[in-house]
Amino acid sequence: MQNTIDRLVKKNRKWVKKGHVATYIPELAKQDPGLLGISISELGCDQWNAGDWQVPFTLQSIAKVPAFICALQDNTLEVLTRKISVAPTANGFNSIENLETRNEQKPLNPMINSGAIAAISMVSGASLEEKFQRIFHMIKKMAGNTNLKINQAVYCSEKQTGDRNRSLAYYMKSTGIIDIDVEELLDVYFRLCSIEVNCQDVAKMAGVLAGDGNFSPDGSPLFDTQTAKIAKAVMATCGMYDGSGDFAVEVGLPGKSGVGGGIMAVVPKKMGIGVLGPALDIKGNSLAGWKLLQDLSLELGLSIF
Numbered sequence: 273m274q275n276t277i278d279r280l281v282k283k284n285r286k287w288v289k290k291g292h293v294a295t296y297i298p299e300l301a302k303q304d305p306g307l308l309g310i311s312i313s314e315l316g317c318d319q320w321n322a323g324d325w326q327v328p329f330t331l332q333s334i335a336k337v338p339a340f341i342c343a344l345q346d347n348t349l350e351v352l353t354r355k356i357s358v359a360p361t362a363n364g365f366n367s368i369e370n371l372e373t374r375n376e377q378k379p380l381n382p383m384i385n386s387g388a389i390a391a392i393s394m395v396s397g398a399s400l401e402e403k404f405q406r407i408f409h410m411i412k413k414m415a416g417n418t419n420l421k422i423n424q425a426v427y428c429s430e431k432q433t434g435d436r437n438r439s440l441a442y443y444m445k446s447t448g449i450i451d452i453d454v455e456e457l458l459d460v461y462f463r464l465c466s467i468e469v470n471c472q473d474v475a476k477m478a479g480v481l482a483g484d485g486n487f488s489p490d491g492s493p494l495f496d497t498q499t500a501k502i503a504k505a506v507m508a509t510c511g512m513y514d515g516s517g518d519f520a521v522e523v524g525l526p527g528k529s530g531v532g533g534g535i536m537a538v539v540p541k542k543m544g545i546g547v548l549g550p551a552l553d554i555k556g557n558s559l560a561g562w563k564l565l566q567d568l569s570l571e572l573g574l575s576i577f
């Protein structure tokens with residue numbers, strides 16, 4: 273395994289030149305586009321790392337998965353889907369058009385910005401701070417890392433420039449999808465997106481999903497099999513936004529990307545994978561990270577299909 277991932281990181285590093293770091297959040301523009309790293313967390317404890325796996329990056333949209341898991345734990349699927357569908361999108365992750373013209377004004381799924389913001393609003397907690405702490409706790413448990421912190425520079429940068437997310441949230445408030453304070457809700461969303469991790473943290477998070485929520489890195493169960501099944505299904509169909517169909521064909525794993533360059537991929541019953549490659553394709557997915565996963569999936573026969 274070590275030789276394989278060392279070789280595949282080396283082979284796929286050329287792809288970093290084809291992508292671009294996110295610039296719409298100014299702090300993310302400072303990332304090194306040349307990075308490429310991977311960690312694999314095999315069920316049963318083996319851990320493999322290669323390339324720039326130790327370099328910290330922010331979770332960004334990968335945080336949508338633990339937020340959705342918490343929302344699923346706190347609501348029945350029936351209640352949740354009254355506000356957020358689980359349908360794939362053919363538009364970008366921050367599309368406004370979708371909200372206004374499609375699907376009775378419900379966000380299409382919880383893996384795009386509108387759906388994640390709505391999902392956070394449905395997580396239990398008497399205050400927005402409690403909702404944040406509940407999801408942050410889930411992330412730390414999944415990663416087996418109590419030291420995770422918010423990258424303050426990225427958080428401030430997102431908060432200052434997050435007007436598209438404000439538009440989505442105010443629109444959802446006007447249509448009754450959201451019924452709480454928009455600024456406070458977005459503050460939680462921005463903080464979750466700004467949590468700093470490395471590839472190993474993300475691989476362990478994915479590993480919990482690979483084990484159907486039954487084992488967190490400290491050995492305790494975290495969520496039930498049904499929750500894991502729904503989260504993996506939504507990742508497989510929606511996790512790479514409008515690139516999800518291509519990812520299913522080329523990689524064949526439930527995955528979730530973030531504009532910080534991370535991808536979390538789940539090999540059910542076998543392993544969790546975290547990759548980093550901040551140079552993104554036009555849909556906001558790590559370009560070299562995707563290619564690396566594609567090769568790995570092909571070589572090890574990992575596709576679930």
Ligand code: GLN
Binds near residue numbers: 385430437465529530
């Ligand atoms: N924080 C980012 C945003 O709201 C997350 C988007 C992403 O990772 N695709 O735009």
